[in-house]
Amino acid sequence: MRLGAPWGSRIGPDRILALSMLACALLGTALLYGHAMQTLADRRARLVQALEIRAVALDGILSERLRQMETLSRRAALFLAQNPPPVVAAPGSPLARFLESNPDEAADRLFSLDPSPRTIGTLLALPTVAARRRTGLYRPDPVAWHREAAMALTLAPLADAIRTSHPDTLRIYYASAAGLVHVDPGDTEGATALLDGFAAQEPFRRAAPEVNPLRRPFWTVLSDTAGGRLAAAVAPVDQDGLFLGIYAQEVPLPDPGAAPAPGTVLALLDRDGTVLAANAAPGRTAPAPGERLPGAEALPDGPGLSRSGDSLVAVQVLDAAPWRLVLILPVGGFRMAVLTETVLSLGTVLALLLGSLLLAYRLMERILREREQAAAAERAARAEAEKTLEELRAAHDELDFLNREKTRFFSLISHDLRGPFNALLGMTQELADHAGRMSPDAVADFARCTHDSARKAFDMLENLLQWSRVQMSGKPFAPAVFDLRAVVTDAMGDVASMAAAKQVALLDAVGDRWVLADRTMLLAVLRNLLVNAVKFSHPAGVVHVTSRAEGDRVEVAVTDHGIGMERAQVAELLRAGSGGQGSRPGTRGEQGTGLGMTLVRELVLRHGGDLRVESEVGRGTTVSFTVPLATAPSEDRRHPSQTPL
Structure with a gap:
């Protein structure tokens, strides 16, 4: 202090105050900058975490659909292994009706089975001549495909159960390389269109051994008849290494979910960067499905935020499908949001300081208010005590009334019971003294009177017993x-x-x-x-x-x-x-x-x-x-x- 005193006297008090204010301003600026940077890092971490959570949820949904199709594929292989050819169709069974729909295998007529009952779906097949002429199909054995028809009918209830448990499922179908299709729900027109072209479509071609040698289930995107886009979960079906066909589940393209923050866009892209589905926060425009996202080929494969043009981008690669979940937000908007949050935090601090100035005034008001409340509480307690006393008096009066009622009630019952028992005693005494000299009619009349008196006494005692048990619980x-x-x-x-x-x-x-x-x-x-x-x-x-x-x-x-x-x-x-x-x-x-x-x-x-x-x-x-x-x-x-x- 002694060393600093001469230095302070040379500078002057006004300069010391100015330097102190400058130091406070610099400290405040540093604190504000540090808070802004921490807020920026926290916001980035929250956005990346939200993207990871959504990717995990989406992977779970997609994996479940793949497991369902894989289950159908395994059940199909098990059925084929347990039912070697030839297949015998029971008379009147769905398989028999299906095979009898074209008994002569006319080239211009399909094998068909109407969707009745509902869980059977629609089953169609090409005749052998037509199947052998179709590119991508083969049928070396004219009757071996009957086993696949039997298998499709056996697994039809399971396919229907899977579809009905997920209302967004459009259809589940089995498409065979032998020229056979089974579609659930039943739709003859849709099944016919599928039969005419499934061999040339991407799901069937991607399931072929030369493209998918490990027979793994996969997701693919295809166009529906209305020009929209659908997603299909596909599982190949094979028997002893021979590729037989596919089980596929068609659903609308999965929703990537709501944008996690203002000014952001959440999009689902395929491997080529084409937008499959996208959602935008209010104030932003989401890219249209089918549109190619600019700069998609340069997007990183990591979940962290990175700069791409005028935007920050985070990418999460899905495990269950060859797609990517992408979070996009503008750099300027992101910084503005952080600045807004910082200003709000600063305003909160200022508000707390202002509140401190009002605290003393509020304390005085509180002391006066507490005194008034104490007086009011005393008055309320006195009123409550009086009310409780009145309730106790009322309860005492009610208990006294009930006690007197029970006493009078049992007195009345004891009095009324004497009548039937006196009659019983008198009539039985009369019978005991004079039964030998009485006529049968007189004895019968006495017996009826005795029974009526006994019955009356019994009913009275039964009611009394029931009432007393209820009263005493x-x-x-x-x-x-x-x-x-x-x-x-x-x-x-x-x-x-x-x-x-x-x-x-x-x-x-x-x-x-x-x-x-x-x-x-x-x-x-x-x-x-x-x-x-x-x-x-x-x-x-x-x-x-x-x-x-x-x-x-x-x-x-x-x-x-x-x-x-x-x-x-x-x-x-x-x-x-x-x-x-x-x-x-x-x-x-x-x-x-x-x-x-x-x-x-x-x-x-x-x-x-x-x-x-x-x-x-x-x-x-x-x-x-x-x-x-x-x-x-x-x-x-x-x-x-x-x-x-």
Whole structure:
């Protein structure tokens, strides 16, 4: 410091400030330049990485198609090895129909098989005379090609499965050097055109042994009938070293994918630099398919960015096809994007500095706001505590109400149970004392009365047991899929004697429906509703059970034409906690406790359903409820047998 003081005094404070500002400016410039260079390197790395990822994805798609054709080729060779000539066609089989389409091998007529069923496709073949005259075809044995026809028909379902699993596949075909083609999907016109010229087309010529001695599958580009361009995955088929034909899959030219950054173009080129497909970012124009890319012969084969004219270019060679994926972006636009990103970064720093100036002001505002929020939170907590206290009081009142309801309910049940048991005790005592002196008719009458009293007591105990288990969650809820009609039939069987005593007809109109419910609980619901319907029906009346679908649920309704109810009675019946309020006598004075409808409501709620009651005095009552709807279990399906040849 002592050594620097004389030097500082000679320069002057103003110059020291200027030098300090200059040093800061130089440091800022260096930092900005370093940030720009790092941003430039990062952007280049991201673009190259995006190109590599897209190339890997495209290679995966192309390799899968080649593997599919190679699978068909291997299956074909295996079939030919396992089925030596001669081939015997089963009568009526597709192969027999194919061979019978030109039994005399007329020179002006093709062997053909219509595409029925759909998975067979279209099969065409030239007669022997015509095949021997075609350039590029050979048929030394007039019947050896029958094996290839049988092979094509056997592999037709596999070819159809491959095509349908990839909706963009236009067609899959087998073209034989013996003058036979099989095309999937079935297309007689397209198959005829293929048969007329496949031997001169590039896929067949490139698969020949002199061009492809290793019999490797490959991709090639060809023109379709509309003048567009297609891609074909081709696999040669051979038997014991003899070239027989090809399996080919025609698809639209693969999409290179979206341009990975603004101002870029992503193109797929063949080995000659011709554009197969290209996509451009907004603001750029993609080269047209079929156009030769300028300077394509000088493009590097490495993935790194390199200068080519006014553009930066990155190339990724595909492994599955003789094509290249090329990323093109203008140098000026690339630098402008980097400069824009740098300016944005600098603006972010300035914004952070400006935000620091406002921090103190915001802190003061925050302290005041926190005090106000603390006061508001205290008021809200007090209100929430009061609300919670009210809810606890309401819950306590509800629990007290339910407890009193259960106490009163069981008191009522115990009282109503005494009646049937007193009747049972009296009648059995009478039978024990005087059965020897009573007539058979009197004994039978006593027995019927005893049975009715026992039945009433049993129904009351059964409903009480069901209700108590539901209330105490002691009965497991075990839903399963079953036929609704079977449960309705069982419920009608349980109340059949009661209905017969009043000559009430029970009609089942639920139809064929399957539900997902607890069968025991559903049976209890239907039995109680049917008992009530019979109880309040007039003698010789009708009770019917119907059902209808409501979305994913089914509504089951029990309808009678008896005495009906008033609106107040319906509302009381549906009110929660109204069980055990007593029951009206039936049309013949039948007595009840009201427990049945309480049990019905609880069991319907267990299934997440709704209970509805529609009634009119003197016209009858309809009680309906909903349960989940299910589909009928399907039978096991056996695999279809292969079509005989």
